[in-house]
Amino acid sequence: MATKREYTTEDSSSSAKRPKMENGNGKLDAANNPYLAHWNDDKSNTANGLYDFKRHATTTKQASAAEDGPLNPFTGRSLSNRYMGILKQRRDLPVHKQRDEFLKLYQESQILVFVGETGSGKTTQIPQFVLFDDMPHKSAQMVACTQPRRVAAMSVAQRVAEEMDVELGEEVGYSIRFEDKTGPNTMLKYMTDGMLLREAMHDNNLTRYSTIILDEAHERTLATDILMGLLKEVVLRRKDLKLIIMSATLDATKFQKYFHNAPLLAVPGRTHPVEIFYTPAPERDYVEAALRTVLQIHATEDEGDILLFLTGEEEIEDACRKISLEAQDLVREDAAGPLVVYPLYGTLPPAQQQKIFSPAPPPTRPGGRPGRKCIVSTNIAETSLTIDGIVYVVDPGFSKQKVYNPRIRVESLLVSPISKASAQQRAGRAGRTRPGKCFRLYTESAFKKELIEQTYPEVLRSNLASTVLELKKLGVEDLVHFDLMDPPAPETLMRALEELNYLACLDDEGELTTLGSLASQFPLDPALAVMLIVSPEFYCSNEILSLTALLSVPQVFVRPASNRKRADEMKDLFAHPDGDHLTMLNVYHAFKSEEAQANPKQWCHDHFLSYRALQQADNVRLQLKRIMEREELELMSTSFENKKYYENIRRALVAGFFMQVAKRDGNGKAYMTVKDEQNVLLHPSTVLGQDSEWVVYNEFVLTTKNYIRTVTSVKPEWLLDIAPNYYDVAAFKKGEIKTALQRVATKIQRKEQEKGKR
């Protein structure tokens, strides 16, 4: 660590190099000895004045003086020129003007609600303001700042490390799932909200932190909501803990009320006015209207980039293709400048996501019409990504949103109208660099009447099984009165409890079982976690581990529209007659074979597989394997020659997914889910033949027809054997499924009787 420090100063001043040489010469001077650098810390602090800072009684003046240097108040090294440059920029940020006000409120109150529009600099500056006042290193504590997304946590930490002139991972670090870049010196830690929640499981009072900042609270992710509920209780137990809730929406009264009328500080952002346009009448086809609007803007409006919001990958790719074609036409007729179109969605490879930041193309000839870029995006560009240069926003008013129906236990992404808040957020994207325009493809009255005020938080639209497991692990006993900002529907909570009970994660009194506690260690859906934990009983934990990893990454099969037939042929190479789970496993094994590993990228391309997904699965598998080793779960395989090899895997599958079973309805193609009795069809992508009466499925897809995707055939005997609690025949509703199960049960009984006779 000490050597690393010295390394960082190398570029800042030539004098920093000298001690190294002296050191090499054997002249040991304690003051310059890098191995004794920690001795210097106190001294340098004295020199800088941070030493005589009184905790929670500092002023902006003091802090500014410390910031000015010449030595870094936190490390004692001299500050680089670059730092000075950045410092100047930082002082121009809108938050800086209200630093005094912030400090006053921060010192006075335990909880503070901070509202800053995008561009106010809150995410990078506020934590630093806190550092100068809180000085967590003096009490060996830390300041935590949570972010909803991993990428944000990483990039912001990087930026703040630069601003503070320290090495990332030393004084400033980040911690995200599967990656921890912090050190013993870390005093400011950016992390995902999920990570802080995980830490809270082991340390219910979060004693490592002196201040916790929940950033982007307005996004209301599941983890942030639960953290808020949790921290609301923690601040009562720990009077020394300070809490800052940062939000980007001006309507923060809800946050204030929720946190016992905490004081509010609002900082205006640096945004320009955006003119809003509506259509005079509803559009018959919003995609077509969107394309036309983009082209019209391109042909008629001043320079400035376009951001178009659409709902999904397929729609976006399709739109991109059409826009570029038409734009080429326009260019050919010299009606407009060049236009580059970039898609943007979550599953896009990072390299391609990065492309959206490239500048707009230059005019085709000198003095010609300026070029323009157009980004066609899902709602990730709404809040999470900031693209400068956007002047025009086209908003059809839809996005894909997750909804959960506890009655039929289906969580699905459906295209639905956005909220007013979300529409405003989208429009705001046009005013980042200069006054912009937002074209809404709906009428003003539709905006007023058809859109809900706020987007529903994630906690209201998710399956809560893993959340309930986490809460139980966090020591929350009374789930009914747990103080969430938006409590979920009672039926959703009931379903979650029941699922956990059937999975034996909760006992009949609702207490966490050993299995449940173990399952909460895995960052997985409870059903997957349980399947993984019990897999050693079926002698196939290696295979189930691979399968779990494959099921927690995006689809591995690629089926491009231009080459569907070939893709299907390639898929058939891996097909296993018993189902898609086994097919996926075959893919993974083939991927890991020497032949494929020689050039995995090419191999995946040739076989129509997603290299990224497989690589990701490989990574997840490694992480899960570590957890399994830590929890001393045995890793084993049935020998491949054994004819029970695949049967064992299928049985293990039942152990986790016995609640997602469907039985064929009569002799047709239709299936019916067990217990919930929903009519479903096998998804066309399945490799499974029509001859399996019982199947387990991974996913229930809600469209005009209900599909079950990723299915594998199972035997009804296994269901009764492995999950007797769930398949308690007497409790079933009268019907075909009940009679079928009864028949199986009597058959088993008869067999056993015969055995007994022998």
Next chain:
Amino acid sequence: MGLAAPKNRSKISNDPQNTTWANNTERFGHKILTSQGWTPGASLGATDAAHKAHYTAASQSHIRVFLKDDNLGLGAKRGSERAENFGLAGFASILGRLNGKEEEVKKEEERQEKIQQRAYVYQKFGMMNFVSGGYLVGDKIEKGVKKEIEPESSDNEVTEKKSKKRKRSGEEEVKKGDEEEPKLKRKKKSVSLREEAAKVDAALKATTKSKKDKKAKSASETPAIDSEPLSDKARRKAEKRARKEEKKLKKALKKAAKEAAKSNPTTEDPSSESSDEEESTSANSVPTTGTSTPSGLTYNPRGMHAVRQRYIRQKKMASMDPQALKEIFMIKTPS
């Protein structure tokens, strides 16, 4: 939907809402919840929470979403665009009149008519039609800002940047002042495609001009937003002046259109202009069109499709034009 709508057969389960589960109070989840003090019908969450007023309906029961399987825009309903087919609109207006709401009905009818007219024009050009809804400043839409620029935005209701540029001929540009500009736009909208084509030659020059012009305009528009609203009187005067000028323009345009109607076929003749000129077969064609693509400045929303349409149109025109026919059939008779 009617009989012509696509058939979409789907089997509905016996119990799509799964009431069997929902109504069962013997379940584990139900038991645990009631044991922790929940009563059926109540929502979860802390008792007497200060923020209870902010709870939404989704805290009572799960979020219900309509399954969307089409590209229908927000607020659009299937078949709603043809309400007049059923005479419902007329019926409603009769009822309105009977109820003594003459004025409102009239207003509504006028509004509908306006929308339809506009829609017709826009559809013809394949353009999108937008209405300004104010400015978004910070988190809120400020209509106040909109009011300040009322003199502009009142006629500016239709913001069609497109036609503004492409239809502007040189002479218009000279005449137009800042205030009248929106008016111009509106008038120009009703100009037919023909007229537009007539101005092809002027348009070429306008390309460069309009670009400059646009910049100048945007510069002049922005101050207008910031500046205090014109006094009512001044505004009215300006509007009057604008209207007059507009009328003049209209006349000029009509004239141009007539001329254009004659010259049009040949300009769009599939045989290239250069050959035309050499052979001097097209006596009545405009001497030098200067551009090979008459629609060089027009914005073709349907792209390839429109190009094809243009060829079809040209062929049709050729077949109607005796001169061209002669060329095609290579009849050499002195005309």
